[in-house]
Amino acid sequence: MRFLVVIGTLVWAQSLQTAFVGGVTSTSAQLQVLGPGGASVTAECSSSPMFSGAQSQSFTLSGEGFGRVAFTGLTPTTRYYWRVYRAGIDTLRGSFRTFPTDTARLYLKFAFGSCQAFGYTAPSSEPIFQVMAQDSPWLFLQCGDWGYPDLRHDRLPQDSTTFAQWWDTIVASYYARYQGADIQQIFRICPVDYIYDDHDYINDNASGTTMPHISDTLIREFRFPPHARRNVIRAYAEFFPHYALPDTSQGIYHRIRLGNVEIFMCDNRSSRSPDLNAIQWRGDTGFFITPPGHTMLGSAQLQWLLDGLRTSTATWKFVVTGVAFNRGYRQMLQALSGNYTIQRQCALPGLGNGAMLLAGLTDTWASFAAEQDSILSYCRRHGIRNVIWLSSDSHTSAIDDGTNAGFPELMAGNLRQRNSQLAWLMDNAGSLLPAFCPQANLSQNFSVWNAGGQGLGNSNFNDAYGKVEVFGDDSVRLSIIDVNGTRIASLTLRSGQAAALYPTHSLPAERLRLYPSPAQKEVFVEIDPSLIEKPTPLYLTDALGKVLERRTAKPGREIKMHFSLESLPAGLYYIVVWTEKAPYVRSFLKE
Numbered sequence: 171m172r173f174l175v176v177i178g179t180l181v182w183a184q185s186l187q188t189a190f191v192g193g194v195t196s197t198s199a200q201l202q203v204l205g206p207g208g209a210s211v212t213a214e215c216s217s218s219p220m221f222s223g224a225q226s227q228s229f230t231l232s233g234e235g236f237g238r239v240a241f242t243g244l245t246p247t248t249r250y251y252w253r254v255y256r257a258g259i260d261t262l263r264g265s266f267r268t269f270p271t272d273t274a275r276l277y278l279k280f281a282f283g284s285c286q287a288f289g290y291t292a293p294s295s296e297p298i299f300q301v302m303a304q305d306s307p308w309l310f311l312q313c314g315d316w317g318y319p320d321l322r323h324d325r326l327p328q329d330s331t332t333f334a335q336w337w338d339t340i341v342a343s344y345y346a347r348y349q350g351a352d353i354q355q356i357f358r359i360c361p362v363d364y365i366y367d368d369h370d371y372i373n374d375n376a377s378g379t380t381m382p383h384i385s386d387t388l389i390r391e392f393r394f395p396p397h398a399r400r401n402v403i404r405a406y407a408e409f410f411p412h413y414a415l416p417d418t419s420q421g422i423y424h425r426i427r428l429g430n431v432e433i434f435m436c437d438n439r440s441s442r443s444p445d446l447n448a449i450q451w452r453g454d455t456g457f458f459i460t461p462p463g464h465t466m467l468g469s470a471q472l473q474w475l476l477d478g479l480r481t482s483t484a485t486w487k488f489v490v491t492g493v494a495f496n497r498g499y500r501q502m503l504q505a506l507s508g509n510y511t512i513q514r515q516c517a518l519p520g521l522g523n524g525a526m527l528l529a530g531l532t533d534t535w536a537s538f539a540a541e542q543d544s545i546l547s548y549c550r551r552h553g554i555r556n557v558i559w560l561s562s563d564s565h566t567s568a569i570d571d572g573t574n575a576g577f578p579e580l581m582a583g584n585l586r587q588r589n590s591q592l593a594w595l596m597d598n599a600g601s602l603l604p605a606f607c608p609q610a611n612l613s614q615n616f617s618v619w620n621a622g623g624q625g626l627g628n629s630n631f632n633d634a635y636g637k638v639e640v641f642g643d644d645s646v647r648l649s650i651i652d653v654n655g656t657r658i659a660s661l662t663l664r665s666g667q668a669a670a671l672y673p674t675h676s677l678p679a680e681r682l683r684l685y686p687s688p689a690q691k692e693v694f695v696e697i698d699p700s701l702i703e704k705p706t707p708l709y710l711t712d713a714l715g716k717v718l719e720r721r722t723a724k725p726g727r728e729i730k731m732h733f734s735l736e737s738l739p740a741g742l743y744y745i746v747v748w749t750e751k752a753p754y755v756r757s758f759l760k761e
């Protein structure tokens with residue numbers, strides 16, 4: 171099968187195939203070219219469509235057919251025209267705008283999305299790109315699953331083969347991506363940035379070292395060969411016109427500055443802990459308990475993100491991760507956790523049994539609860555405003571203003587994949603779960619996406635993309651646009667409104683002390699008496715915020731309380747002191 175892929179690439183590679191621009195700044199751009207291996211080509215760039223005074227560079231494509239050239243010294247906020255040619259043989263053309271300077275305050279718009287349904291054959295029809303190109307965005311962010319090269323080579327649970335362990339197979343996946351028929355319309359008018367997600371990295375829901383197999387008979391992680399991960403990172407650096415990559419040993423995360431906007435493109439795969447570490451099994455029943463150190467970004471990337479958000483001079487800060495940030499998903503993890511009936515006795519249409527749904531949801535941010543909360547509380551503590559999350563991956567699209575998600579979030583994950591209807595399902599789980607599994611006695615309502623989306627007040631499950639419009643320093647509008655150009659949902663956020671909504675409040679360590687942590691049999695809480703002016707409730711909660719014990723702290727000269735932990739499973743817990751002014755929180759681990 172792999173032999174045929176290589177033959178196929180030799181047959182087509184007779185002419186210049188494609189070219190597009192990436193890594194654009196206010197003064198520079200990179201042109202990526204794909205054509206016949208070893209061909210000599212010339213690239214030109216000019217602010218004139220007639221190419222007067224053009225920058226010109228000649229170079230040779232690699233044996234695999236890739237080449238890249240940088241244009242520098244460009245003028246900000248200017249449309250530039252590029253062409254690449256072999257003299258007397260063939261020419262490709264396009265244009266792009268250089269980005270505004272950091273201090274410019276303009277109307278800007280960019281597009282993003284994920285999940286294009288092809289493998290090694292370039293897709294012939296992706297009509298969403300025609301709609302997107304008509305809108306002429308400044309930038310298109312491909313947020314992952316730019317094809318599914320993993321599916322052909324997925325042999326789990328027999329063995330942990332992945333497409334990424336062979337270099338030529340990865341090369342073939344890039345050939346297919348770059349030759350899609352309709353994406354050429356985007357390539358011709360705006361720059362592209364890209365970060366892989368699970369399927370174009372290793373496999374469905376993969377981590378830095380493993381990939382899970384999830385079926386009704388087996389749920390477990392399998393290790394893949396470490397060189398597969400290194401191959402994928404190397405291929406990205408060689409074949410994609412990328413921004414500066416701070417640390418390729420930790421992945422391909424990077425940042426983009428576009429006027430008063432900064433975009434943090436996070437690699438949510440290559441430093442991730444195995445998803446299924448967040449499930450502890452007792453017999454056939456899975457319990458959602460995140461172990462200490464459970465991470466999606468890895469410590470280096472997390473620090474890079476937090477520092478970047480704090481020091482960014484941009485008005486608007488967008489964080490991109492493949493998977494949904496929405497903190498509201500914890501409600502579902504909690505409902506499924508430890509529930510044998512729904513996990514093993516009920517099948518949910520299209521999702522398998524409840525254990526499979528629980529395992530699948532461990533791929534989202536809600537399952538990385540401590541890291542998620544650390545990002546929210548960091549932004550809160552440092553007064554970082556206007557942070558907006560963009561996510562993809564889940565084959566459907568929806569918006570939340572931050573009430574459920576933690577940050578305002580636009581999820582857009584179905585450029586071409588069949589709609590999963592997951593947003594609709596999550597928001598309606600309160601009635602759907604009892605319908606499909608009456609014996610589980612679930613009577614909870616779920617609120618997840620409060621600002622519309624696919625299936626939320628409509629039945630539009632068409633292909634869609636996420637559109638972000640920035641109105642200077644005033645406001646941002648987040649929209650979901652379908653393949654007919656219909657705006658399915660939108661949300662406008664004014665500056666200052668888009669803060670981390672999760673109510674944590676910082677307090678000097680000595681005013682609320684909790685020890686020991688990690689704890690085993692018991693934990694002690696010491697509260698500064700000046701915090702407690704009248705009887706004040708104090709809660710012990712689990713990682714999901716479920717109250718396990720309620721006490722009252724009474725005013726006094728010394729306030730010290732003691733909680734027995736002997737009946738609690740290992741995991742992350744919180745002590746919340748709910749004063750008149752604010753709730754104060756301390757976390758600890760039980761071992």
Ligand SMILES: [Fe+2]
Binds near residue numbers: 285369564565587
């Ligand atoms: Fe996908």
